[in-house]
Amino acid sequence: MVQPLALVETPAPNAQALPQNVEAEAALLGALMIDNRLAEDIQLKLRPDHFHEPLHGRIYEQILRLLDRNMIASPVTLRPLFENDEEMKELGGPAYLAQLTGSGAAIIGARDFAEQIYDLALLRALVGVGREMVEKALDTSEEVEPKGQIEAAEAALYRVAEEGGGEGGVKSFAQATRMAVQMAEKALNSGGGLSGVTTGLDSINAKTGGLHHSDLVILAGRPGMGKTALATNIAFNAARRYVRDLEDGIAADKSAGAAVAFFSLEMSADQLATRILAEQSGISSESLRMGKIGQQDFRNLARAAAELESLPFYIDDTPGLTIAALRTRARRLKRQKGIGMVVVDYLQLLQGTGRNANDNRVNEISEISRGLKTLAKELSVPVLALSQLSRAVEQREDKRPQLSDLRESGSIEQDADMVWFVYREEYYLTAKQPADDHPDFPKWQEDMNRAYGTAEMIVAKQRHGSTGKVKMKFEAKITRFSDHVDADYLPEMRG
Incomplete structure (x- = not known):
């Protein structure tokens, strides 16, 4: 029974x-x-x-x-x-x-x-x-x-x-609303238009609202376009703004700047520091490396170096990092140094965690881009990741990049909240210079005068607003980007 x-x-x-x-x-x-x-x-x-x-x-x-x-x-x-x-x-x-x-x-x-x-x-x-x-x-x-x-x-x-039995990260709509209002308040207090971390460039801030917390921003370009220079400029500007805000009595969580973790998988820490010193002192990095500087230049260099010593700018130049190792190091820097922004130069030099060396590279890039987006959300900081572009750009008459030019682009484009391209027409015109007596020389010279010292940042994708172009000034000798006033490139007004 x-x-x-x-x-x-x-x-x-x-x-x-x-x-x-x-x-x-x-x-x-x-x-x-x-x-x-x-x-x-x-x-x-x-x-x-x-x-x-x-x-x-x-x-x-x-x-x-x-x-x-x-x-x-x-x-x-x-x-x-x-x-x-x-x-x-x-x-x-x-x-x-x-x-x-x-x-x-x-x-x-x-x-x-x-x-x-x-x-x-x-x-x-x-x-x-x-x-x-x-x-x-x-x-x-x-x-x-x-x-x-x-x-x-x-x-x-x-x-x-x-x-391990802990509480999940579910937020009520009331909590989410409060966060949205705080973000709007921060944009208002910063003078309008800047709700995230500043890029240091008013034209980019006006177009994007800055670098938003939890966002993955992809900055891509062909070699020679200056993507590392732009990323370095932005990172330095954010760190400098953070220091200035603290000196002015603005709380760290209200600052439009941020302490920065820069993962440089391509350049060594001293090379990166040389670039920043060149930008700040106005001396070309080539002159710095070769010692071709006078006493006045050296005094400018010493002044710039002294100003940079206290900057919350942390460089990790470990080569061949896996995405898992990068996330662990970023978490540690968040805990120990309070970083508010992460820069990765560049995405394709990171490795996935797959043990099989013959794993599909597209799958590996998918894992890396997903990992970077997860890191941005987990730490609630903007992650600016540089990316290569495929050679398809070089085959077209118009060399301006498109989303389809991102190498292993599917997952990168999908995971990114913003995609920026750096384009310098001057670079391509220099390569096509005709002889002085060639019939095309006057036209080339006219184009060169127009393009000299300028660059475009193309916002190809943006979850927070419109796409479009921002014109910038670029000083190649000291690898510095700055604002360029030009009515044709003013950002669209949003209603």
Whole structure:
């Protein structure tokens, strides 16, 4: 005879202790207090609520707070924070902190301890979800909604998988509305037209509203067009504006500037710094490299270098980065330096995480562009990524780039919130210079006079507004872009 379901006995959920390893927690905390540098990688994954022992979670949280303020986290600096902690008093008071550092050998296995603590926290979260599922499924006192319970259980399991049991990132419409109003307020306070991070160029700001948080902006061009120079100019301008706003008493979150992380996969840090020094001092980078400068030039150089020393501009010139490694480094810089903008030069030099060397390159680029867009949303900063263009441009009479010219373009175009192209007619005219006695020379000279020292930025895609062209001035000797006043290139007025 089949026993009725209601009479089936269920083992008490508390019959077995929850997964835990308090010794590993203690060893990890001791290791962190001995060597604060261990926290850099560990805190990317491990949160205070992952500790089973609440006191250990509070100690870990205070360690991270001290490190975030650039202070040393040790039993001595932590002691005042736990003088009145009742739970610590039961263990002998703040002297417990010193006991945790008793075994220096724990440093060797710190990362393994952190991994185990995290895994055990996931298991406890899973037990919690399972227990709640059992309790709800057995409770028939009210309306029974099996489908609703299944959906709730699926959502809870998803949260465990994504965040170790943490809350998701769902925002109510009211929250989203407040964010939109704050963005409009920032645009108003900046003098109108600038709701994101400034590019330092009024013509581009007027066309795009600046670089918006959570946006992926693709800046593309053929070699020789000056895309790295423009990206460097924009990054420098954003960092300089950030410093000026702070000096003027404007809060960091209200600033139209940003601390910048520049991932330079093509140029070394010193080459990039030389470009910025050339731009700021007015001395050509070639003269700087070869030492062809006089005393006055050197004084200008020293002045520019002194001004740049305090700039929140962080350069990572590690070659061959994977998209995963770049995202990890960007997160670390966001946490440690408070960066508000990321520049990647350039997208095609990044690597995907696929283990098979023969993986489809288009798929790899898709992973990279998706990863950059995810990074922009995760850190809530604009990501400006440079990209190559295919040689198809060179085959056309009109060399102005189009969206279809983006190499492996499908995913890049799809993931980008804005796509900008840099185009310099002067570059192509120089290559086609006829002989002085050639019949076409007068026409060429006329075209050259018109194009000399100018560049176009073509906004080919923009989620926030219209597309179009912005004319700029370009000084090739010092690789500097600046505003160019020309009625034909004024941005369209928006109603």
